[in-house]
Amino acid sequence: MTPVLYIVIPCYNEQEVLPITAPQFLAKIHQLTAAGKISESSRILFVNDGSRDRTWEIIRELAASDEHYIGISQSRNRGHQNAVLAGLMEAKDHCDITISIDCDGQDDINAMDAMVEEYLSGSEVVYGVRESRETDTFFKRTTAQGFYKFLSMMGAEVVYNHADYRLISSRVLQEFAKFGEVNLFLRGLVPLVGFKSSSVYYKRAERLAGESHYPLRKMIALAVDGITSLSVKPLHLITGFGVFVAILSFIGVLWALIAALCGNTVAGWASTTCIVCFVSGVQLICLGILGEYIGKIYLEVKHRPRYIISERTWEEEK
Numbered sequence: 001m002t003p004v005l006y007i008v009i010p011c012y013n014e015q016e017v018l019p020i021t022a023p024q025f026l027a028k029i030h031q032l033t034a035a036g037k038i039s040e041s042s043r044i045l046f047v048n049d050g051s052r053d054r055t056w057e058i059i060r061e062l063a064a065s066d067e068h069y070i071g072i073s074q075s076r077n078r079g080h081q082n083a084v085l086a087g088l089m090e091a092k093d094h095c096d097i098t099i100s101i102d103c104d105g106q107d108d109i110n111a112m113d114a115m116v117e118e119y120l121s122g123s124e125v126v127y128g129v130r131e132s133r134e135t136d137t138f139f140k141r142t143t144a145q146g147f148y149k150f151l152s153m154m155g156a157e158v159v160y161n162h163a164d165y166r167l168i169s170s171r172v173l174q175e176f177a178k179f180g181e182v183n184l185f186l187r188g189l190v191p192l193v194g195f196k197s198s199s200v201y202y203k204r205a206e207r208l209a210g211e212s213h214y215p216l217r218k219m220i221a222l223a224v225d226g227i228t229s230l231s232v233k234p235l236h237l238i239t240g241f242g243v244f245v246a247i248l249s250f251i252g253v254l255w256a257l258i259a260a261l262c263g264n265t266v267a268g269w270a271s272t273t274c275i276v277c278f279v280s281g282v283q284l285i286c287l288g289i290l291g292e293y294i295g296k297i298y299l300e301v302k303h304r305p306r307y308i309i310s311e312r313t314w315e316e317e318k
């Protein structure tokens with residue numbers, strides 16, 4: 001039996017690029033079907049992430065034009081990670097494998113052949129890894145690389161240079177569905193689910209049209225999300241730092257005692273101020289980081305639905 005493949009594509013304000021890339025995905029489906037690698041009932045699942053432009057209309061038109069195109073629309077913009085999750089969770093009961101990919105043509109569609117190959121030879125998760133970042137600007141390249149380095153330094157396990165272009169089998173997705181967390185960092189969570197995995201390398205191209213929705217601000221937010229939802233290393237660092245400061249202050253107290261015993265103490269306003277500032281600074285940093293975690297706990301205990309679908313291009317079975 002050939003596997004049913006669902007290509008999951010998050011789309012946010014992509015009216016410029018969608019008409020260009022959609023036929024490319026369809027051609028890929030046809031090619032893989034013809035090669036006997038995937039089933040005839042494979043689909044391209046667009047997830048409209050609350051776009052404010054014509055994206056959803058375009059998806060509906062595509063769905064009407066060919067049965068391979070289907071789409072869901074999130075009730076509002078929830079961000080890339082959430083849109084991918086919505087698509088994967090929708091797809092998991094209808095298919096054997098999913099491949100999530102951006103809709104802007106940056107990720108090489110042809111790497112899908114190798115991904116499906118890897119699946120057929122036993123991998124349940126196949127990571128698409130960027131071989132080079134020649135096409136990215138210097139700024140994007142260095143910030144992105146810093147992002148991966150910083151994440152792993154902070155104890156969040158991620159596959160280096162892998163974004164969200166990956167194949168996941170429905171079996172893994174069924175398990176993944178049990179992860180009830182609201183703070184989503186798919187790249188870090190998928191490795192946590194486990195199962196046999198492998199990587200496929202590809203060259204990242206330039207966006208075919210439209211603009212990137214991932215400015216530095218969002219990348220930093222994603223990194224903070226990734227670290228605080230996957231790792232407690234920052235808390236360990238604080239503990240280590242606390243011990244270090246404690247040792248320093250112990251030495252300081254000894255020094256002050258000896259100085260006082262020797263009788264040459266001078267009331268030093270400057271040093272007192274420095275100490276007060278330093279300690280309050282450290283405390284504030286620690287409180288801030290603790291606050292990050294408390295914020296996460298706060299969100300997790302609410303058990304909010306992670307996505308809400310407002311529309312589908314097909315009739316739902318009752």
Ligand code: UDP
Binds near residue numbers: 101102103104214
């Ligand atoms: N995207 C989304 N919701 C958002 C932002 C982006 O679904 O709030 C989608 C977007 O349509 C694209 C993918 O996520 O398919 C990656 O975004 P983009 O290409 O802007 O990021 P970059 O490749 O520049 O990191």
Ligand code: MG
Binds near residue numbers: 102104106207212
């Ligand atoms: Mg892109």
